[in-house]
Amino acid sequence: MRTHNIAVIPGDGIGPEVMDASLMVLAAAESAFGFTAELTQYDAGAQHYLRTGELWTSDLEERLRGHDAILFGAMGDPAVKPGILERGFILAMRKAFQQAVNLRPVKLYPGVATPIAGLTPERCDLVIVRENTEGAYVGQGSTVHAGTPNAVAVQESVNTRPGIERVVDYSFRLASSRRGKLTLCHKKNILIEAGNLWQDTVDDLSVKYPEVEVDYVHVDAMCFHLPVAPERFDVVVTDNLFGDIITDLGAVIQGGLGVAASANLNLDGSAPSMFEAIHGSAPDIAGKGWANPVGAVLSTAMCLAQLGEQEAALAIEAAAVQVLAGLPELSGPGMGTDTAGVGKEIAALVGAGLPPVAGRSVMEDLAGLKVK
Ligand code: NAI
Ligand code: MG
Numbered sequence: 001m002r003t004h005n006i007a008v009i010p011g012d013g014i015g016p017e018v019m020d021a022s023l024m025v026l027a028a029a030e031s032a033f034g035f036t037a038e039l040t041q042y043d044a045g046a047q048h049y050l051r052t053g054e055l056w057t058s059d060l061e062e063r064l065r066g067h068d069a070i071l072f073g074a075m076g077d078p079a080v081k082p083g084i085l086e087r088g089f090i091l092a093m094r095k096a097f098q099q100a101v102n103l104r105p106v107k108l109y110p111g112v113a114t115p116i117a118g119l120t121p122e123r124c125d126l127v128i129v130r131e132n133t134e135g136a137y138v139g140q141g142s143t144v145h146a147g148t149p150n151a152v153a154v155q156e157s158v159n160t161r162p163g164i165e166r167v168v169d170y171s172f173r174l175a176s177s178r179r180g181k182l183t184l185c186h187k188k189n190i191l192i193e194a195g196n197l198w199q200d201t202v203d204d205l206s207v208k209y210p211e212v213e214v215d216y217v218h219v220d221a222m223c224f225h226l227p228v229a230p231e232r233f234d235v236v237v238t239d240n241l242f243g244d245i246i247t248d249l250g251a252v253i254q255g256g257l258g259v260a261a262s263a264n265l266n267l268d269g270s271a272p273s274m275f276e277a278i279h280g281s282a283p284d285i286a287g288k289g290w291a292n293p294v295g296a297v298l299s300t301a302m303c304l305a306q307l308g309e310q311e312a313a314l315a316i317e318a319a320a321v322q323v324l325a326g327l328p329e330l331s332g333p334g335m336g337t338d339t340a341g342v343g344k345e346i347a348a349l350v351g352a353g354l355p356p357v358a359g360r361s362v363m364e365d366l367a368g369l370k371v372k
Contacts (some may be wrong), residue, residue: 002035004307007067007272012085013281014291014339015073021293021343022071022300023314025350029304032351033312040067046077046085055088061096065271069303072276073296078283087139094132097271099264100166102130102243103302104278105362106230106250106260107249109254111325116227125359127178128187128250129171130243132264134163135194137240149276155246159194159239165200166267170369171237172209177368178360181234183215183241185222198239222246227253251278251295256333258292259324263300263306267371277302285331289338292331294320297346302366310367319349 008023010016026037042060049055064070070093075085108114108124141155175182184202188195199216206214215232219224219242225232226249238246244356251260257279258282264274277295285291295321323345328336335342 002308003038003151004035004304004309005038005066006040006303007064008039008041009044009070009072010041011075011281011284012047012071012145013074013283014078014279015045015075015281016138017286017291017339018277018293018296019071019073019290021339021346022296024340024343024347025121025297025319026300026304028347028350029309029312029316032315033309035309035312044089044368045075046080049080049085055085056092056096065097067272068307069237069272070274071300071303072274074276074279074281076281076283091137091139093274094264097266097274098268099132099212099266099271099274100163101170101263101265101267102132103263103265103366104128104130104243104250104260106226106247107362108230108254109259109321109324109357111321112255113258113330114253114255119230121359123229126230126233126250127174127235127362127365128243128247129167129174129235129237130247131163131167131238131240132243133240133360134158134160135240145208157191157194157239157241159197161197161201164198167207168198168201168205168237170265170267171235172205172212174365175212175235175370176209180211180232181213183217183233183236185217185219185236185238185246187219187242188216189218190266194239199204202237219246219309223249226250247278255324255331256292258295258300260295263299263302263366265306265371269371273303273306275299275306288333289340290332290335291339292314292327292335293339293343294324294346297330297343301363305363305366306371308367310363312350313363313367314361315350315354316346317361317363318354319346319352322349322354
């Protein structure tokens with residue numbers, strides 16, 4: 001029996017709601033595909049912080065390090081000042097566990113409504129690789145004369161050659177296994193120091209991957225191309241901040257934040273990878289059952305793909321897509337059912353032997369590109 005030892009951090013707001021739905025689907029996959037997921041739940045997030053003052057602790061770090069993977073719900077709460085949980089926990093985990101790649105597929109599934117008129121699934125099937133530990137998110141900077149009319153804020157973007165190289169190399173490997181095209185997205189005409197380091201790294205590594213065609217797009221132009229001509233892209237590699245922004249745009253194109261999934265990959269085997277929907281804790285709809293859990297369910301499938309359960313991952317994807325295509329609306333009271341209801345419907349279809357979704361699946365990408 002294959003056993004996977006998985007940490008579960010539901011977090012705040014809709015995090016626990018979409019996590020519950022994901023775990024229903026995971027349980028269905030275990031019985032259909034003959035593996036065991038040993039789950040350990042960790043209490044973390046706003047309530048835990050308000051009660052104990054604890055965020056990311058060295059004790060938690062050590063306990064989490066022993067798991068094969070981490071499933072994460074979402075964090076953030078109106079009762080806690082913005083940034084405390086997000087930086088103090090999520091960014092701390094990505095950094096501590098060197099989850100260097102934030103992998104975010106942008107795939108329009110058949111039957112899913114997109115706000116882009118005329119867009120078809122064949123034209124929208126790409127993966128964005130966001131650098132996940134550096135850039136403007138290192139939390140380096142200072143404010144002088146804070147709170148006075150002369151306040152000066154300096155926020156630094158830190159870009160290291162090794163940090164860039166590992167995500168660019170991963171992106172080349174990914175592109176090589178997909179349609180063979182890699183696009184660097186940056187703002188190298190203005191941010192010349194960082195932009196040149198990124199471009200030099202892509203140029204240098206491209207020699208190793210002659211089969212991959214290399215392209216470059218400025219991040220502002222990306223906001224135009226992504227909705228209008230997503231077929232232009234196969235793999236897009238970009239820095240932390242740009243990646244955060246353009247992947248929300250990507251999510252909208254593929255049907256909204258409730259649908260978009262992500263993997264935070266540790267590439268050297270030194271710590272577990274972490275899987276989460278790209279949305280946050282959505283306090284505006286928490287407790288209502290209005291959250292679409294598909295982004296979380298697909299993130300769980302990505303986790304299984306990474307753990308070597310490709311068949312189960314593809315089956316979850318096919319089941320989620322079938323349920324998604326049947327929802328009258330993709331979130332809110334118009335979904336026709338609630339968050340748990342969507343989870344149940346997907347779980348019921350996981351063992352049904354549905355054919356895999358057409359086109360290249362990120363589940364195959366993850367299963368094929370074994371990291372150490
Ligand atoms: P958000 O992603 O939580 O919500 C944005 C909008 O999308 C809201 O109107 C929400 O109702 C809707 N939405 C999000 N997920 C949905 C789903 N699954 N189904 C249906 N509708 C959904 O972003 P927001 O409002 O900017 O942030 C809320 C909190 O979450 C903040 O504290 C923020 O810092 C935190 N956050 C945490 C993240 C994480 O845990 N990785 C990522 C992004 C934000
Ligand atoms: Mg974001």
